[in-house]
Amino acid sequence: ILNVEQSPQSLHVQEGDSTNFTCSFPSSNFYALHWYRWETAKSPEALFVMTLNGDEKKKGRISATLNTKEGYSYLYIKGSQPEDSATYLCAFIDFYNQGGKLIFGQGTELSVKP
Amino acid sequence: EADIYQTPRYLVIGTGKKITLECSQTMGHDKMYWYQQDPGMELHLIHYSYGVNSTEKGDLSSESTVSRIRTEHFPLTLESARPSHTSQYLCASSASGQGMREQYFGPGTRLTVT
Numbered sequence: 519i520l521n522v523e524q525s526p527q528s529l530h531v532q533e534g535d536s537t538n539f540t541c542s543f544p545s546s547n548f549y550a551l552h553w554y555r556w557e558t559a560k561s562p563e564a565l566f567v568m569t570l571n572g573d574e575k576k577k578g579r580i581s582a583t584l585n586t587k588e589g590y591s592y593l594y595i596k597g598s599q600p601e602d603s604a605t606y607l608c609a610f611i612d613f614y615n616q617g618g619k620l621i622f623g624q625g626t627e628l629s630v631k632p
Numbered sequence: 633e634a635d636i637y638q639t640p641r642y643l644v645i646g647t648g649k650k651i652t653l654e655c656s657q658t659m660g661h662d663k664m665y666w667y668q669q670d671p672g673m674e675l676h677l678i679h680y681s682y683g684v685n686s687t688e689k690g691d692l693s694s695e696s697t698v699s700r701i702r703t704e705h706f707p708l709t710l711e712s713a714r715p716s717h718t719s720q721y722l723c724a725s726s727a728s729g730q731g732m733r734e735q736y737f738g739p740g741t742r743l744t745v746t
Contacts, residue, residue, distance in 0.1 A: 564734035
């Protein structure tokens, strides 16, 4: 059974703080890793799709890194803003399910206080 | 902007009723997916389709059924609703290609069976 773990489960920070969280996944048979942001009452929205070991991706104040050999990805938010409050989900695709079957972690719930 | 729609957004229904959750997308995506999320749990794939007349069961066993008669439409049906079906159901789609394509999610249907 493939398992994707995210930590921490929840995080409360002040506006302006930088923060990061972790996604752990099986290091064997890696194919791709997705990050999504899910704001309350909205649809999950894709942030990044990462495929190569050592990949770094950036979108505004949010960036992500990938280590496929040890099976983890970090998501960083620089200078958190209240609008960053959301649940951040990572999802793993293994080599034998390349068609896009995502295996999700439980998510990290981020709350940014003004 | 993603154009994927789900109706209804909320549904409260009695045990034994037949229900159909609608999902439509206007992006011409071949791949479509249904996920189920119980409170505090991960999103789990219950059904997917890679094109018209193609449907497969996902990793989480579900008593629901799906059909894909048109590219844009991927409805999910429960023949006889039970309280154990109470959950949130999200529909998603992605373009053709391997798992490196991001998935676009609908807003979800929150189902309560009394």
